[in-house]
Each structure stands twice: as C-alpha cells, then as structure tokens.
Amino acid sequence: MTNLPMRLTFFLSRKHARGDFEIRMFYPGKTESAVAFSKIDQALNLISTFDPRRYQQIKDDVKKILVFSAEPAAAQWIGGLRMCVLDKEYLFRADISPTEIAASIVHEATHAHLERLGMEYTEEARSRIERICTESQIAFAKRLPEPGRSLEIAEWQLSLPESYWTNDEIQNRGLEALADLGKTSRQARFFYPILKWLVARRRSKPKRIGELPE
Secondary structure (H helix, E strand, O other), X not given: OOOHHHHHHHHHOEEEOOOOOEXXXXXXXXXXXXXHHHHHHHHHHHHHHHOHHHHHXXXXXXXXXXXXXXXXXXXXXXXXXXXXXXXHHHHOOXXXXXXXXXXHHHHHHHHHHHHHOOOOOOHHHHHHHHHHHHXXXXXXXXXXXXXXXXXXXXXXXXXXXXXXXXXXXXXXXXXXXXXXXXXXXXXXXXHHHHHHHHHHHHXXXXXXXXXXXX
C-alpha cells in the first residue's frame, strides 16, 4: 500500500515508446514531454553504447523510469515498483546534459542491483551504499569520451561526510527544498510548517528503554 500513490502516478502519466523500459512523465505538455523523453533516450543510448554490459544489468534491475519530483535529489529509486524517478526540475535544467542524466540512472540502477542482492538501505548502511553507487557513476563516466560534469558531480558526492546521509540531515534537506518550493507554490507554503512541526515532534519524542533509533 505504501507504493500506491506512486503506482497511480505512473499509471496516469504520459507514455514514451521505448521497448526496453517503461518510461513516463507526469502531466507534461507535448513540447515538454518531447524534450524530456529525448534527453532520457540520449542518456540511455550513452550507457548502451559505452557500457553495454552495465546496460544489460540495468535492464534486468530497472523496469520503469518516471519523470516526476525527486527533490531535493536529482533522482530516486523506488524498489517496490522497480522504478527510477528522475526529478523534473533537474532534467530540464539547461546545464544538465544527457551525460549527467545517464550518470543519475547508473547511480539509481546500482541501488536497484544492491537491493536485489539483499542489501537493505538502513541508516547504518546508507553511507556505504551511496559510496558504492557513486563509485559506479565514476566508473561509467570514465568510459565516456566526453564525461562533461558527470565525473565532477560524482567525485563531489564521494567527498561527502557520513553525517550527510543520516536521517536528520536528509529530513533537513527535504524541509529546505520544500521551503524553497514555497516561494512559488501555495501548496508547499501550506505544507511546510506542518511537516516542520511533525519532524520536530518526532525528534523530541523520548525513546523508550531498549527502543532502537529510527
């Protein structure tokens, strides 16, 4: 049931005709969807051309690609649906090329592969898992004749401290992204104080003896 909203979002989204993946975008205009799908096609073609073995692995692990919101990240893996979500705002940025999109897909597909191998994405394992996924990005970028900014971005990710991946830090970044979105969205302005209060309440709740941290 936890994946029902995203399952419904995918079902309602515009389809893209590509045989090896189910690719969709949530409520785009025709011009918008053409740009998004072209960028994704170019990204996937880069992987299949310069790292064909990895591409076959990605086809085994990832079944769906959805252009939606993944803020504050560039992309997100939803294991229950075997779906990679690409952030719409990131995808449409002028400084983000198909090369960077390809690197994001490689990163999320590595999450998919590790999950299928039984590695759980717990807070304790998160930093190690993210490092493995980022190292996959770097290995892929080094195969490209023109890696662009994808190598630079991955190396920056690799330099992040372990504290960056704690639950508290991830929640803080999510709140900051929502606050930023609130500058242009009435819905975000409405939900921001509610979510901020819920996060603060959860953190201040005393732990019972023997209770494991969340």
